[in-house]
Each structure stands twice: as C-alpha cells, then as structure tokens.
Amino acid sequence: MSLDDDLSGVGAAxxxxxxxxxxVSALEVARSMLDRIEQRxxxxxxxxxxxxxxxxxxxxxxxxxxxRGERLGPLAGVPxxxxxxxxxxxxxxxxxxxxxxxxxxxxxxxxxxxxLRAAGAVLTGALNMDEYAYGFSTENTHYGPSRNPHDLSRxxxxxxxxxxAAVAAGLVPFALGTDTNGSxxxxxxxxxxxxxxxxxxxxxRAGGHLFVGSLxxxxxxxxxSEDLALAYDAMQGPDAADPxxxxxxxxxxxxxxxxxxxxxxxxxxxxxxARPMADEARSAVAAVARALAATARxxxxxxGRGRAAAFLMTAIEGSLLHLPDLKTRxxxxxxxxxxxxxxxxLAPAQWLWQSHRVRRYVRDQAIRVFxxxxxxIAPCTPMSAPAIGTEFITLEGEKMLxxxxxxxxxxxxxxxxxxxxxxxxxxxxxxxxxxxxxxxPWREDLCLRVAAHLExxxxxxxxxxxxxxxxxx
Amino acid sequence: xxxxxxxxxNAYVDSMSTAIGLPIAADYRAGVIGxxxxxxxxxxxxxxxxxxxxxxxxxxxxx
Numbered sequence: 001m002s003l004d005d006d007l008s009g010v011g012a013a014x015x016x017x018x019x020x021x022x023x024v025s026a027l028e029v030a031r032s033m034l035d036r037i038e039q040r041x042x043x044x045x046x047x048x049x050x051x052x053x054x055x056x057x058x059x060x061x062x063x064x065x066x067x068r069g070e071r072l073g074p075l076a077g078v079p080x081x082x083x084x085x086x087x088x089x090x091x092x093x094x095x096x097x098x099x100x101x102x103x104x105x106x107x108x109x110x111x112x113x114x115x116l117r118a119a120g121a122v123l124t125g126a127l128n129m130d131e132y133a134y135g136f137s138t139e140n141t142h143y144g145p146s147r148n149p150h151d152l153s154r155x156x157x158x159x160x161x162x163x164x165a166a167v168a169a170g171l172v173p174f175a176l177g178t179d180t181n182g183s184x185x186x187x188x189x190x191x192x193x194x195x196x197x198x199x200x201x202x203x204x205r206a207g208g209h210l211f212v213g214s215l216x217x218x219x220x221x222x223x224x225s226e227d228l229a230l231a232y233d234a235m236q237g238p239d240a241a242d243p244x245x246x247x248x249x250x251x252x253x254x255x256x257x258x259x260x261x262x263x264x265x266x267x268x269x270x271x272x273x274a275r276p277m278a279d280e281a282r283s284a285v286a287a288v289a290r291a292l293a294a295t296a297r298x299x300x301x302x303x304g305r306g307r308a309a310a311f312l313m314t315a316i317e318g319s320l321l322h323l324p325d326l327k328t329r330x331x332x333x334x335x336x337x338x339x340x341x342x343x344x345x346l347a348p349a350q351w352l353w354q355s356h357r358v359r360r361y362v363r364d365q366a367i368r369v370f371x372x373x374x375x376x377i378a379p380c381t382p383m384s385a386p387a388i389g390t391e392f393i394t395l396e397g398e399k400m401l402x403x404x405x406x407x408x409x410x411x412x413x414x415x416x417x418x419x420x421x422x423x424x425x426x427x428x429x430x431x432x433x434x435x436x437x438x439x440x441p442w443r444e445d446l447c448l449r450v451a452a453h454l455e456x457x458x459x460x461x462x463x464x465x466x467x468x469x470x471x472x473x
Numbered sequence: 474x475x476x477x478x479x480x481x482x483n484a485y486v487d488s489m490s491t492a493i494g495l496p497i498a499a500d501y502r503a504g505v506i507g508x509x510x511x512x513x514x515x516x517x518x519x520x521x522x523x524x525x526x527x528x529x530x531x532x533x534x535x536x
Contacts, residue, residue, distance in 0.1 A: 243533065244533060304518065305518050305519065305522060308515045308516075308518035308519050309518075309519050311512075311515050312512060312515060312516060312519060315508075315512055323493075323495065326495060327494060327495050327496070330498065330501065331498075338501065338504075339501055339504030339505050339507070339508055340508050342495070342497060342501055342504075342505045342508075343504075343505045343506075343507075343508030343509045343512065344508070344512075345493070345495055346485070346486060346489045346490060346493070346495065346497075346505070346509065347509065347512055350520075351512065351516045351519065351520075353530070354516075354519050354520055354524075355519050356530035356531075357524055357528050357529065357530045358519050358522055358524070359530065359531065360528070360529065360530055360531045361522065361524065361528060363531070
C-alpha cells in the first residue's frame with residue numbers, strides 16, 4: 001500500500017500492516033483520509049463533526065511510538081469515526097439532537113473510544129444518526145438525512161446511518177454504531193456492509209448516550225469480517241462504568257476467522273422470519289443458505305411477541321429518559337419522533353412491566369433453538385433501501401409503515417440479546433441487502449467465522465459504493 | 474384498560490398529562506393519540522401471554 005493508492009477502499013487490517021511495516025506513516029494516512037472526508041462528506045452527510053486536530057495528534061503519536069521501536073496496537077494508524085452519541089472529550093455529545101447542543105462538552109472519551117485509541121486507532125469525527133437513536137432511517141430533521149452511497153436518493157438506514165454511509169463511501173474503513181432494535185444491522189444491510197451486534201452486555205456502553213438501557217448494544221460496521229473482528233476484539237473487556245457490561249474475560253475472534261464451517265449445524269429461521277419481505281431479502285437468505293448447505297428450518301419461539309415487548313420497552317423507556325425536555329421544550333424535538341416520544345411518556349406502566357416479564361419468558365423459550373443448531377440465518381431488512389421520505393412500504397401485498405418496519409427482523413434478536421453479524425450478500429439485487437447470522441449468547445466467534453467463510457466464497461462482499469469509488473471523485 | 478380496544482385515549486391523555494405534568498400541545502395531540510392506539514394494539518400481544526406471580530423480570534438482563 002502506498003499513498004498513490006486510493007485509500008478509500010483500503011481496509012483497517014491492511015492500513016495497520018502498512019503503518020507497522022513503515023510503508024506509510026500514520027500521519028500520511030490520516031491527512032489523506034481527512035482531506036477526502038472534508039471534500040466528499042457533503043455528498044453523503046455522514047459526519048456532523050470532523051476531529052482533524054485530534055486525528056493528526058493521534059496519528060502522530062503512532063508514528064512517534066513506531067520510531068521509538070515500541071510495539072504498535074492492532075489498529076495502529078487506522079482512521080475511524082463514531083456515531084455522535086459516543087462521548088468525545090472536548091465535544092458536546094449530540095445524540096442526533098438539537099437540545100443537547102446546550103450541554104457541556106464531554107470530559108472524557110467513551111470507553112470504546114479509549115480502547116480503540118489504546119489499540120492505535122485514529123478518531124476522525126462524529127457521525128450523523130436519528131435523533132436519540134429513535135429510528136431506522138437517519139432522516140434527521142436537524143442535521144439532514146444521511147444519504148446511501150449506493151444511491152443518493154435513498155436512506156442509509158439507521159439509527160447508525162452516518163456510520164454506515166461513512167464506511168460504504170470509503171471515508172473510513174470502520175465506524176462505531178449502536179443497536180437497540182437493529183440500528184447497526186439495518187444500516188449495514190441497506191449500505192452493503194458487515195456489522196456486528198455483539199451479545200447484550202459484551203461491550204461497554206459507558207460514555208455512550210443511552211437510548212433504551214435495557215436493550216442498548218454497541219458494535220462496529222466495516223467492509224470486511226477481518227476489520228469487524230479487529231475492532232470488536234479491541235473493545236472487549238469488563239467495565240465497571242457500565243452496569244450491564246459482563247464480567248467476562250475477553251474472547252478474541254480474529255484468530256478464528258479461518259476455521260470455516262465444518263461441524264457447525266446451520267439452520268434457516270422460519271415462522272416469524274418467513275413473513276412478507278421483498279424478493280431481494282428472500283433471495284439473499286436463499287443464497288446464503290445454499291452456500292452453507294443449510295437445509296434445516298427452525299422456528300425461534302415467541303419472536304413476534306418479543307418484538308412487541310421490545311417495541312413497548314423502547315417507546316416507554318426511550319421517552320421517559322427525555323421527560324424533562326419533553327415537558328419544557330417539545331418543539332425542539334425532531335418532528336419525526338416527537339409524537340412517539342410524548343405518547344411513550346404517557347403510556348401505562350403496566351405495558352412496560354409486562355414487557356420486562358415477557359422478556360424473561362421469551363428468553364427461556366427461544367434459547368432452546370440452540371439445542372438443534374449452532375447458527376441461524378435470517379433476513380436482516382425486509383427490503384433494500386427505500387427512498388428518502390418514504391412513509392409506507394408494501395411487502396407481498398401487505399402495506400405497512402416504512403420506518404419502524406425496517407427493523408422487523410432485527411428487533412426480536414436484540415430483544416433476546418443474542419450476537420448477530422449482518423452480512424452483505426453479493427449479486428442478488430442492484431441495491432445492497434444483508435442477512436443476519438445469529439448465534440447463541442457469547443458466541444460472536446461463530447457469527448464472524450461464518451461471515452468470513454461467506455466472504456471467502458464470494459457470497460458476501462462489501463466493496464466501497466461504486467459511485468463513491470469512481471475515479472476523480 | 475391495556476387490553477381494551479375501546480379505551481378513550483382522548484380522556485386518558487388529559488388525565489395522564491396532568492398527573493405527570495407533561496402538557497400536550499394541540500398540534501401534537503392527534504399524533505400522540507395515534508401512537509398510543511398503536512401501542513395499545515402491540516400491548517395486546519404482550520398481555521395475551523398468561524404469566525403467574527412467580528414469573529419475574531430479569532433484573533439485570535443476562536442472555
């Protein structure tokens with residue numbers, strides 16, 4: 001790799017190797033990527049803030065460490081960016097809102113950023129999202145919609161839409177998002193990326209602005225399974241600052257990506273997951289099932305009821321978090337979410353408490369599927385990216401609201417807290433579409449192993465969007 | 474009430490917004506009621522599961 005190459009398509013692993021070997025300096029990589037971000041970001045509206053000075057300082061520190069002969073981290077010199085709900089020291093954490101602009105700048109980085117920095121990664125900025133993460137489309141009224149790099153007239157997905165747009169456009173090789181009901185997996189599917197929603201409690205969320213603490217996860221989006229694993233491994237480990245973060249030793253997955261699928265029992269999700277979807281979503285599941293020789297079909301019990309409970313927990317907990325602002329400055333909320341927020345804040349407590357009790361019941365029922373299989377293939381989004389502004393979609397004759405139903409297939413799995421890789425399926429449609437690879441709690445290794453296997457087969461691929469990678473762009 | 478398709482959400486919004494001190498502006502009222510009606514539909518799926526008084530929630534959820 002040299003700076004004569006177009007760095008937009010170069011992955012994190014390759015950048016880290018090139019920096020470690022001295023082929024390029026971290027500072028050269030950072031300058032090149034920052035220049036491209038500053039020139040090209042307006043096309044996709046992925047960034048809300050570019051942290052140029054910080055990025056140059058972090059990259060410079062990597063070069064100094066290398067010059068001293070110090071051992072470099074696995075992400076040395078790799079540029080990345082984060083959804084703007086992660087605290088970045090010195091910046092105000094927006095969480096997609098206008099209201100939070102009044103808050104003081106963050107006094108420390110979020111845990112995930114601290115760990116990525118320790119691994120040598122270079123933070124280039126903060127990324128657009130749905131206000132308070134309440135959405136699947138990143139049609140943010142305050143900051144404008146993020147645009148899908150594969151088709152600028154379409155949504156990038158959400159709520160981590162800026163994260164997906166930045167990676168799909170080749171502005172950075174990986175980005176951090178959060179996933180409460182599908183907010184990593186939906187944009188990964190619509191922008192054609194790999195995304196990992198780890199087990200609930202695996203990665204620390206400390207320093208990230210909560211949406212629904214009972215359901216919130218953080219995770220990376222990237223263009224290869226190797227880059228996903230690199231970022232994920234760097235963020236693992238207990239953290240007393242997050243009450244949900246599990247006291248588990250780290251379980252690195254990078255070294256397991258080449259293990260293949262021998263001995264794995266792989267099944268296709270049926271029942272709830274066979275409900276109406278567009279042709280491309282069905283084709284994507286079929287293509288992956290064929291490639292993995294997965295013929296068994298299994299039903300995840302109570303998935304529909306799980307989605308219902310997740311919907312209520314989200315509406316009520318997500319709204320009550322903002323009750324003081326809903327009381328005093330409702331007009332400053334994004335109109336797309338305001339009425340939902342107000343309704344959630346008024347909802348009967350019984351709906352929330354019953355949902356929490358149902359969650360435990362559903363968990364105990366659903367976990368039994370792993371007696372029959374090790375990994376489950378399921379659709380990710382029910383369709384490829386809709387046009388910006390789409391209110392309704394029709395799937396196999398059934399008309400429904402577009403925005404909440406982009407998470408139709410992701411919501412039951414985050415409710416269960418199971419790990420999932422979203423994997424982009426090559427060649428099934430003109431626009432990107434992904435599938436979910438779902439494993440039992442704490443088995444992220446299986447999700448990523450199978451993702452890497454599909455990548456080697458050419459079934460999964462996440463190239464930089466053609467329009468973004470075009471010469472002279 | 475939460476299982477009822479016949480709840481008077483108009484009256485409910487008045488009572489609840491007063492009880493918790495969350496005023497609902499006239500411009501938002503129809504949207505709020507529409508959202509509560511949608512939630513009430515969804516709540517039917519949650520409330521139709523027969524639970525006993527020994528079915529606890531998971532305090533800190535461990536999957």
